[in-house]
């Protein structure tokens with residue numbers, strides 16, 4: 561009941577959030593384009609986990625401590641926690657901007673509402689922090705502002721949860737894919753040409769195959785980042801590059817070598833099948849649960 565009401569409330573923001581989101585998407589994409597290393601870092605490729613989710617916890621935790629310290633009238637601790645929270649907040653915004661450039665559709669719209677609320681909260685906290693400088697006797701206004709900020713942060717956190725948990729942004733596309741023991745599965749292709757991305761089916765799973773000499777490399781065809789089709793992508797330096805957001809996975813290992821993905825790709829072993837054709841066995845689930 562409550563969630564349906566909130567969903568309608570979020571959807572009602574689409575009129576301004578869609579164009580505003582598209583505008584932000586354009587300038588942020590242009591900004592990050594020449595700085596791929598920085599974007600990969602902010603996405604969390606090095607961490608194997610979306611960085612934004614980590615830093616937001618630090619910021620929200622710090623702002624929670626400000627509430628506690630202010631209620632106890634521990635002034636110095638409250639002020640330090642507020643400025644520390646603002647520092648983490650800046651990091652969270654930077655990481656969020658990097659993730660935002662790979663959103664589309666409804667996820668981009670909801671993310672726009674999320675970032676708008678969060679930026680407003682950050683502004684309110686900044687004013688609260690500035691009003692605390694010099695340790696004024698009357699702290700009513702900074703404390704009122706802090707509570708307003710905390711309310712906004714709570715709403716913004718809910719919206720961020722919508723983007724991640726309901727819309728699956730930055731969630732590993734293979735998280736629940738595998739179950740049971742991996743077994744050899746016949747492939748529906750009889751020819752894999754040298755250096756050409758070849759799409760194949762192994763039972764219910766789609767694979768992308770590449771022959772390099774006597775070896776046939778095989779990865780799952782669905783990009784772990786956001787479901788792009790790797791067999792529609794490109795071969796670059798021993799990696800397959802996703803056509804959607806240019807994540808790269810090493811063919812021989814499935815390891816991520818370029819973001820925005822923060823996950824490795826499931827990998828398969830391929831061998832010739834008795835009587836002709838090929839068969840494949842999943843040897844790595846990437847960053848997903850092994851599932852047998």
Ligand code: FES
Nearest residue numbers: 783786788802805
């Ligand atoms: S779907 Fe985003 S990089 Fe593949």
